Amino acid sequence: MQGKAEKAPEKATDLSQAKPVEILEVRQILPCIADSTKFRIISNMAPPLGGALKPLEPLFPRGRYSEKIGALIIQRGNILITIYGSGNVTMTMIKDEAEASETLKNLKETIKEAIAKGVAPAPREKVRVEPMEIYKYLPQTDCGECGEQSCYSFAIRLMNGEVSLDLCTPLKDPKYRQNLEHLQVLTEYL
């Protein structure tokens, strides 16, 4: 994903109702779907932020709150972090456990500071998702159920907003649960 500067929101947001994050720890380390040399990290945040996640969006240059999945999505370099209101946190394209711990530590400190002092909005950056990035998470079977001849053409049309992710019915198979979850996150940036 690539980013370019956007205009910053003008006002800081009040987070006085939110409780400080006390725990943000790694629960599971799995291979990344798109790149087997990288890791997908499942973490736990406590207490969960629930409805207080949305006001945190301006804190991150490439932050995006999704009403649809109830999560704050943060893109940093190649890393994509998704914080769910329930307290689940996933990170993709992580190099190793040390990077996972460091990323979580920074995240926890940033959120704690925002809860204590208020959200200082960062300059916004627009995120551009490439078709290949979407393709990597599709089943790559070229089955044609979506009406396209290949998964790659579906990825291009999805990126252009011409089709919806629901048309790829094989993604409903439980074996693609993580792919679907990640694609739902990626499509928030389209």
Ligand code: SF4
């Ligand atoms: S339905 Fe999904 S798996 Fe089948 S061709 Fe379309 S994008 Fe690929």
